[in-house]
Amino acid sequence: DAGVIQSPRHEVTEMGQEVTLRxxxxxxxxxxxxxxxxxxxxxxxxxxxxxNVPIDDSGMPEDRFSAKMPNASFSTLKIQPSxxxxxxxxxxxxxxxxxxxxxLFFGSGTQLSVL
Amino acid sequence: xxxVEQHPSTLSVQEGxxxxxxxxxxxxxxxxxxxxxxxxxxxxxxxIDIRSNVGEKKDQRIAxxxxxxxxxxxLHITETxxxxxxxxxxxxxxxxxKLTFGKGTLLTVNx
Numbered sequence: 001d002a003g004v005i006q007s008p009r010h011e012v013t014e015m016g017q018e019v020t021l022r023x024x025x026x027x028x029x030x031x032x033x034x035x036x037x038x039x040x041x042x043x044x045x046x047x048x049x050x051x052n053v054p055i056d057d058s059g060m061p062e063d064r065f066s067a068k069m070p071n072a073s074f075s076t077l078k079i080q081p082s083x084x085x086x087x088x089x090x091x092x093x094x095x096x097x098x099x100x101x102x103x104l105f106f107g108s109g110t111q112l113s114v115l
Numbered sequence: 116x117x118x119v120e121q122h123p124s125t126l127s128v129q130e131g132x133x134x135x136x137x138x139x140x141x142x143x144x145x146x147x148x149x150x151x152x153x154x155x156x157x158x159x160x161x162x163i164d165i166r167s168n169v170g171e172k173k174d175q176r177i178a179x180x181x182x183x184x185x186x187x188x189x190l191h192i193t194e195t196x197x198x199x200x201x202x203x204x205x206x207x208x209x210x211x212x213k214l215t216f217g218k219g220t221l222l223t224v225n226x
Contacts, residue, residue, distance in 0.1 A: 031212065042217070042218040043216040045214075045215075048213070055212065103164070104149075104161065106158040109158060
């Protein structure tokens, strides 16, 4: 398996533009997580899906952020409109189960810069 | 919710010395404590984990200890090597799906 695959690796956009980040979890994994990493706040959980269903989106900063998981092999995180403070590295991660005590496999991340 | 504090934020050691990173957590229901290593520009990767029914776990030069009474756990790296240089994150979880991460420790091993 190629692991968790994220695209794009880097995204540079202007304030106000829509940004879509993509993730393909490891085949057979039932749980998918979106994290945001910044120097100030570290790794923050944005949203968690289990069996394609959003279980907890309390970490999503505001209505400008939305996430979907239309099937077991694909998820998107969308920011509309984007703002400079959204600049961060966004990681997608998957795990076999969903009970919080299993190894997380992270993707390579998307480095987002909003100018 | 869970709160994880990690210290120190930066640590510099000489090659061959030991390094210790400490974390405390707040939720007594947490029972799973992993450590992730993130090299510059790379993804976090699990290096070792411990569950609440165990007090210590070793894997070659890496060991983790857990004190559930005091709610703290530590990562110990012996005989450090330059390739150990990275950011290390502790985390706590297990009572639900969430893993709460510490802020990370930048470890620099000087040749």
